Amino acid sequence: MSDSTKSVPVVTSGFRPWFRLLAAIARKQFTLLVRYPINTISQLFGLYVFFALIFFGGQAVGGAAFGESLAAIIVGFFLFTMTIVAYSGLAWDVTREAQWGTLEQLFMSPFGFGRVMAAKAAVNVCFSLLWGGVILLSMLVTTGQSLSVNLVTVLPVGVLTIASALGVGFVFAGLALVYKRIENLFQLIQFAFVALIAAPVDAVPALRLLPLAQGSALLREAMTQGTQLWEFQAFEVGMLVLTAVGYLAIGAYVFGRASRRARRLGVLGQY
Amino acid sequence: MSDTGRPPAISVRNLTKVYGDEADGGVRAVSDLSLDIETGTVVGLLGPNGAGKTTAIKCMLGLVVPTTGEVSIHGIDVHTETRRAYRRVAAMLEGARNVYWRLSVRENLDFFASLGGQERAEARTRQNRLLEQLGLAEKADTPVNDLSRGMKQKASLAATLSRGTDVVFLDEPTLGLDVESSLELRRELRRLAERESMTIVLSSHDMDVVEDVCDRVVIVDDGEIVADDTVENLIDLFRTQSYRLVLGGEVPSNTRETLESTYEAAEWEQLGDDGRIDRTRVTVSVADGDELYDLLGLLRRDGVSLRNIDSVDPDLAEVFLGLTDRSGGPNVRPNQSPASGESTESPESPVAIDASESVSDGGDQ
Structure with missing residues (x-):
């Protein structure tokens, strides 16, 4: 090696370095997805089969009554898919990175561990939209159902809804840093997401304060009734933003505290 | 700085x-x-x-x-x-x-x-x-x-x-x-x-x-x-402190006790052909040249002939084992000032090894 290997200035502030980090994480995630296509396809297929069982089973049992709620089920499943991808991308990834021995390398980035995890979260949201889109399309083709997919409405409402789940993901990622083997808890939370997505916020308004619940209601209305973003009441959108920002902030705080505690206990890179 | x-x-x-x-x-x-x-x-x-x-x-x-x-x-x-x-x-x-x-x-x-x-x-x-x-x-x-x-x-x-x-x-x-x-x-x-x-x-x-x-x-x-x-x-701290001696015949018990108590003699090995012991190999440690002469004097006094003597050159592994007290034997030990028994300091850097406890403070430099 010659001069080319000598240390070079490191730039981590400003938009370009931040974008480079995002691009590097996205490239890595994408490479892992396409390098093992069977694994990726089987995950997608598993989600699709799960929906197909609900759809064909529901048709057989519920008949016409099932058809009335089909649109809401599709929207709910679409949101569930995106939520799972975004949430597990954080919570499970921390566990996997610790297993692989790469977690400490992420911590040692001059961008800061928080920013690296934020970049991972942002990439996870993009991937969750991609997976959600594929599943949504499959569901619509299978059922012959049509829904309003106005991106100007669906994208921001979808992203803000997922943001609250990301906050939960950060909390559990933080717990995984300290307590390690909590995969069973991760799975329980995934079931809880089903309940949150189906939460009856009209009947019990307080449920809007829970993650996913408000966003799920708005997304359902937007996709089944064609309501546009600007047609929602300001209070409804405000509540969505509040829960998104609130849960993200709580998640970031807990994650920060947990990573500090993991370093104090000397267990950051352990699994 | x-x-x-x-x-x-x-x-x-x-x-x-x-x-x-x-x-x-x-x-x-x-x-x-x-x-x-x-x-x-x-x-x-x-x-x-x-x-x-x-x-x-x-x-x-x-x-x-x-x-x-x-x-x-x-x-x-x-x-x-x-x-x-x-x-x-x-x-x-x-x-x-x-x-x-x-x-x-x-x-x-x-x-x-x-x-x-x-x-x-x-x-x-x-x-x-x-x-x-x-x-x-x-x-x-x-x-x-x-x-x-x-x-x-x-x-x-x-x-x-x-x-x-x-x-x-x-x-x-x-x-x-x-x-x-x-x-x-x-x-x-x-x-x-x-x-x-x-x-x-x-x-x-x-x-x-x-x-x-x-x-x-x-x-x-x-x-x-x-x-x-x-x-x-x-x-260097460990170099020339240990010698491998080949002595004639069997070593009398009183000599052996003195060698063990004074010179940390170890790795005793009796050598010979057809079941007849004609040599004894042992490793000893001395603090310096004077102590080596004392050792030779002891052997002469007790009528034990010296057939061969080799210095045992330590490597880093032996230094490591000696310093961390995991050598399993006393044949490797750091140099020490014979007069005072206090630690020896390298002129280049501040190693300070206490010979008795193998502990040094590498702190301030």
Whole structure:
């Protein structure tokens, strides 16, 4: 090696370095997805089969009554898919990175561990939209159902809804840093997401304060009734933003505290 | 501060790490550890399993929060200015585990360079050189998972060096490497230190590697520094203190007792043919030449003939075992002043080894 290997200035502030980090994480995630296509396809297929069982089973049992709620089920499943991808991308990834021995390398980035995890979260949201889109399309083709997919409405409402789940993901990622083997808890939370997505916020308004619940209601209305973003009441959108920002902030705080505690206990890179 | 007025590449002051509450069965993994490492030096950090070196390394890297003490990299406090410090330091921990095995070698290098905040184009030039130097060019597009153990190790090292920092911590860098690769790597580490002023802290159980590569060795035991000096000085401390004697016939019991109590005689071996013992081999330790003459006088007085005498040249492994009290025998011990019995200090660096307890304070330099 010659001069080319000598240390070079490191730039981590400003938009370009931040974008480079995002691009590097996205490239890595994408490479892992396409390098093992069977694994990726089987995950997608598993989600699709799960929906197909609900759809064909529901048709057989519920008949016409099932058809009335089909649109809401599709929207709910679409949101569930995106939520799972975004949430597990954080919570499970921390566990996997610790297993692989790469977690400490992420911590040692001059961008800061928080920013690296934020970049991972942002990439996870993009991937969750991609997976959600594929599943949504499959569901619509299978059922012959049509829904309003106005991106100007669906994208921001979808992203803000997922943001609250990301906050939960950060909390559990933080717990995984300290307590390690909590995969069973991760799975329980995934079931809880089903309940949150189906939460009856009209009947019990307080449920809007829970993650996913408000966003799920708005997304359902937007996709089944064609309501546009600007047609929602300001209070409804405000509540969505509040829960998104609130849960993200709580998640970031807990994650920060947990990573500090993991370093104090000397267990950051352990699994 | 160093002679140049610049802060040392790594400065550790009174580093202590206690896991849990000491009064309640907590573990003191690192105890009041202090050292300075100058730019462009390769320092070997040695210690038996459980000695506290991993905790010490992780504290130096900011991955473990110390109970007390400070660590700075080029004057930047690792625990309060973490992000700034990580512009200057990278680490290869846990052998080949710190890369993504599903990504190719080049993809890993790309990723870690970006994680280190480097421009992709600039990083690419460095990566190509690294791949060439470490013999990975042909395997650049192979997933790490498909590489041999040694190649995985090299990929891991390349990923660490791809960050382009001027301080690098390497944990067992030659683990799993074949002899040729290990030698190549040693040359490369020396070159990085000498020509590119890279500061390298190397932890290894391979004493040959440490002896070959390191300018200085810090030996840690029970969380404390027990020796801190150049490899040469450490070996000198143990050199010519031990002799292997071949004595005629069997040694009388009273002579044997004196040899054992005064000269730490050990490794007794009776030699001969056809069941007849005609020689006895034994290893003894003496503090200096005068003591050797005393020993010879004792043998003459007791009528024991001396057939042969060889000095036992220690290597770093013996120094290590001697200092960490894991030699299993008394034949290796550090030099000590015969007059006072006090520790001997190297004129070049402040090693201070207490001969009786094998404990030194490598702190202030």
